[in-house]
Amino acid sequence: MAKLVLDAGGAMLKTQLEYKAIARSVVFEVLNESYSTHTCSSCGTLPDSRPKGIASLGIREWTCFEYRAEHDRDVNAAMNILAAGHCRLAVGIPSL
Ligand SMILES: [Zn+2]
Structure with missing residues (x-):
């Protein structure tokens, strides 16, 4: 139940951030957070030693x-998401 509440709150936060960003002509992009906890932020691989599955x-x-x-x-996960954002910035931000 708590996860549902957090997910709903996260979706509302994304919606509000996107709304505010568009209103102020600021770029807003949602990064794909899949595998962000499993990818090694040091070497960028999905090592065999990573936690796997629901039990992990x-x-x-x-x-x-x-x-x-x-x-x-x-x-x-935070380091991987930060790195993904930096990679996005490195290739440039499209003008609105
Ligand atoms: Zn590694």
């Missing part, structure tokens, strides 16, 4: 054995 949702920390990078699940 309780795993908060994991190590990428490619480069021995230790990750907090939420911080790793």
Whole structure:
């Protein structure tokens, strides 16, 4: 039940941000957050050592054995989303 409430709140937040951005001629883009917790933010791969499946949702920390990078699940996801945003900015923002 709590997840449904958070999802509804997240959808409302996105809607409001998009509305405000358009009203002020600001670029607004929703990034695909799929695999953001599973992709290693250090090497950019989906290592075999990543948490997998529904049962892995309780795993908060994991190590990428490619480069021995230790990750907090939420911080790793935030780093991947931040990097995706930077990549988007690097190729330029279309004019509205
Ligand atoms: Zn890695």
